[in-house]
Amino acid sequence: MENNFVYPPPQHFKENALVKDDTLYRRAAADRLNFWAEMAEGLDWFKKWDKVLDESDAPYYRWFVGGKLNVSYNCLDRHVNSFRRNKAAVIFEAEDGSNVTLTYYQLFREVNRFAAVMQQMGVQKGDRVVIYMPMVPEAVMAMLACTRIGAIHSVVFSGFSTEALYKRINDLGAKLLVTVDGATRRGKFIPLKENAQQAIEACGCIEKILVVRRLGNIVQMQPGRDYWYHELVGQVPLYCSPAEMDAEDPLFLLYSSGTTGTPKGILHTTAGYLVGVYTTYRYVFDYHEEDIFWSTSDIGWITGQSYIVYGPLANGATIVIFEGTPDYPQRDRFWEIIEKYGVTVFYTAPTAISTFMQWGTAWVKKHDLSSLRLLGSVGEPIKPDTWLWFYEHIGQKRCPIVDTWWQTETGMIMISPLPGITALKPGSATLPFPGVEVQIVDDQGRPLPDNEAGHMVITSPWPAMLRTLYNDPERYEKAYWKQFPGCFYSGDGARRDEDGYIWILGRLDDVINVSGHRLSTAEIEGALVRHTGVAEAAVIGRAHEIKNQAVAAFVTLKEGVLGTEELREELKNLVVKEIGAIARPDDIYFTAELPKTRSGKIMRRLLRDIAEGRALGDTSTLLDAEVIANIKKSYEGEG
Numbered sequence: 001m002e003n004n005f006v007y008p009p010p011q012h013f014k015e016n017a018l019v020k021d022d023t024l025y026r027r028a029a030a031d032r033l034n035f036w037a038e039m040a041e042g043l044d045w046f047k048k049w050d051k052v053l054d055e056s057d058a059p060y061y062r063w064f065v066g067g068k069l070n071v072s073y074n075c076l077d078r079h080v081n082s083f084r085r086n087k088a089a090v091i092f093e094a095e096d097g098s099n100v101t102l103t104y105y106q107l108f109r110e111v112n113r114f115a116a117v118m119q120q121m122g123v124q125k126g127d128r129v130v131i132y133m134p135m136v137p138e139a140v141m142a143m144l145a146c147t148r149i150g151a152i153h154s155v156v157f158s159g160f161s162t163e164a165l166y167k168r169i170n171d172l173g174a175k176l177l178v179t180v181d182g183a184t185r186r187g188k189f190i191p192l193k194e195n196a197q198q199a200i201e202a203c204g205c206i207e208k209i210l211v212v213r214r215l216g217n218i219v220q221m222q223p224g225r226d227y228w229y230h231e232l233v234g235q236v237p238l239y240c241s242p243a244e245m246d247a248e249d250p251l252f253l254l255y256s257s258g259t260t261g262t263p264k265g266i267l268h269t270t271a272g273y274l275v276g277v278y279t280t281y282r283y284v285f286d287y288h289e290e291d292i293f294w295s296t297s298d299i300g301w302i303t304g305q306s307y308i309v310y311g312p313l314a315n316g317a318t319i320v321i322f323e324g325t326p327d328y329p330q331r332d333r334f335w336e337i338i339e340k341y342g343v344t345v346f347y348t349a350p351t352a353i354s355t356f357m358q359w360g361t362a363w364v365k366k367h368d369l370s371s372l373r374l375l376g377s378v379g380e381p382i383k384p385d386t387w388l389w390f391y392e393h394i395g396q397k398r399c400p401i402v403d404t405w406w407q408t409e410t411g412m413i414m415i416s417p418l419p420g421i422t423a424l425k426p427g428s429a430t431l432p433f434p435g436v437e438v439q440i441v442d443d444q445g446r447p448l449p450d451n452e453a454g455h456m457v458i459t460s461p462w463p464a465m466l467r468t469l470y471n472d473p474e475r476y477e478k479a480y481w482k483q484f485p486g487c488f489y490s491g492d493g494a495r496r497d498e499d500g501y502i503w504i505l506g507r508l509d510d511v512i513n514v515s516g517h518r519l520s521t522a523e524i525e526g527a528l529v530r531h532t533g534v535a536e537a538a539v540i541g542r543a544h545e546i547k548n549q550a551v552a553a554f555v556t557l558k559e560g561v562l563g564t565e566e567l568r569e570e571l572k573n574l575v576v577k578e579i580g581a582i583a584r585p586d587d588i589y590f591t592a593e594l595p596k597t598r599s600g601k602i603m604r605r606l607l608r609d610i611a612e613g614r615a616l617g618d619t620s621t622l623l624d625a626e627v628i629a630n631i632k633k634s635y636e637g638e639g
């Protein structure tokens with residue numbers, strides 16, 4: 001990982017940057033809470049807060065106590081009442097290349113009516129609304145509409161399977177589901193409403209489905225339960241007044257994988273979250289009024305929530321929303337979009353960049369990327385050679401790269417360069433954002449000296465932090481606050497170098513990261529053991545050139561069941577059905593036994609060593625050394 005090159009901000013960038021010196025760091029270091037209070041002044045409040053942070057019930061921290069505000073008001077109304085009224089808010093590029101631009105005024109109108117429709121359907125403050133939609137502007141409208149009336153949204157990635165959707169709806173006890181008739185992916189039709197319907201019929205809590213017409217395909221509508229958005233929208237008022245929300249009212253829930261088979265419902269609340277994403281969007285992406293900002297994430301992930309929707313819109317930025325994929329119809333789709341709209345800031349994931357590297361620069365060279373001025377990376381550690389390719393071929397050596405480390409739990413970017421002042425080291429996320437405090441500690445929680453790898457913890461609360469896990473405060477405390485008391489446990493390993501730069505090493509727990517998507521090994525194992533022929537399964541993430549990690553499963557079969565090629569396919573398909581295509585295992589190894597410790601824990605580390613073809617690590621706690629030898633043999637046999 002060591003790289004001796006350092007990239008200071010280019011002079012032209014520095015001259016025009018929003019942050020030109022270390023004032024923000026100094027202000028935050030002098031008085032962290034006052035710093036966040038100053039940042040909060042950038043939002044519009046119905047009532048100012050009484051206290052910045054209340055720690056009396058830690059780890060249930062409360063921010064901007066007593067403050068009242070509305071998120072959609074901050075993302076829309078205040079811009080409509082300013083010179084931004086006719087500025088583009090959303091540029092939407094559909095998969096088929098057609099496009100729509102919505103000004104702040106138009107988006108404001110649409111969100112008001114969307115909110116009024118939801119209200120008319122009986123949605124009230126505090127109700128949970130599940131949004132299961134592709135990347136279309138209506139998905140953003142649905143989110144903002146929820147915030148307008150105080151409903152709590154939970155966006156479920158539209159690539160998740162019916163079963164995965166079912167699990168989430170059930171945990172939430174959601175009342176309304178918003179979806180579309182159908183979606184397309186690489187030209188292929190996906191019956192989203194039909195998939196969603198199967199999930200809700202199994203749940204029982206959803207009272208109504210609101211269907212946005214996207215493709216015009218025929219769908220079965222159940223009277224009294226299913227409603228077409230376009231039929232209701234003509235009957236509601238044009239204006240829906242924004243609810244006065246308490247700073248700590250829940251804003252949204254987003255499910256993310258943890259170390260067990262049940263996904264965690266991560267809860268974010270109103271004021272702290274908005275202050276966090278508003279501030280980090282502004283300074284990390286060096287916000288300029290004329291920017292066209294494109295984050296290639298999906299709104300089903302936290303990157304989409306924070307840096308497609310809330311961070312940019314709270315600042316009055318122009319965002320690009322793209323429905324499709326980078327290789328459809330051709331492998332230059334992203335570069336075509338950058339050229340078409342003059343994208344200035346481009347935020348994507350290392351997996352995507354590695355894929356582009358593999359596709360070759362000819363695709364890139366076909367397009368004019370001169371509008372770009374800043375690049376960003378998120379989701380996985382970026383390898384120095386990937387960083388350099390991004391820098392040279394996409395940024396054309398003109399654009400700084402902000403490598404941003406954060407999580408669904410943190411809500412906002414936590415470690416990142418400030419592009420006008422931070423000298424970049426390829427592969428390092430560089431420094432904690434002002435007001436964020438990070439430490440690298442050993443297993444006992446003792447701070448480690450420079451360059452020693454350990455657990456990365458966050459030592460003080462930050463505004464956009466998760467507040468709890470929905471319906472499971474015990475798990476919230478255990479997963480994040482018990483390991484190192486008083487500190488937030490990130491689950492990531494890291495080291496800090498002699499310049500204070502942080503190098504993220506990846507997850508230290510049983511969470512794996514495939515193409516920037518977080519997956520739980522336990523959840524995939526749970527899917528595999530549903531097969532009647534499977535006795536036991538152990539899943540690991542093995543290193544993968546493009547995807548960061550690939551899913552590898554070691555499976556033991558019940559007596560008499562044969563490990564055939566057909567069964568292997570069947571198991572892979574079962575995982576897709578239970579979770580979604582992103583969890584599909586690359587490798588399935590049939591093995592007579594799994595390596596376990598004396599206490600019965602599966603030794604995943606050893607399986608990783610085998611799958612990555614390394615010499616075996618410490619096997620001293622292994623119950624039966626022969627098991628490993630056998631697995632190794634069968635693995636080598638299968639090549």
Ligand code: PRX
Binds near residue numbers: 405406
């Ligand atoms: O392991 C880290 C990795 O992604 C995890 C968080 O995943 P998720 O909650 O899905 O959010 C992803 C988008 C914010 C982290 O625990 N990760 C995220 N960003 C980086 C990263 N690893 C290295 N470098 C990053 N910049």
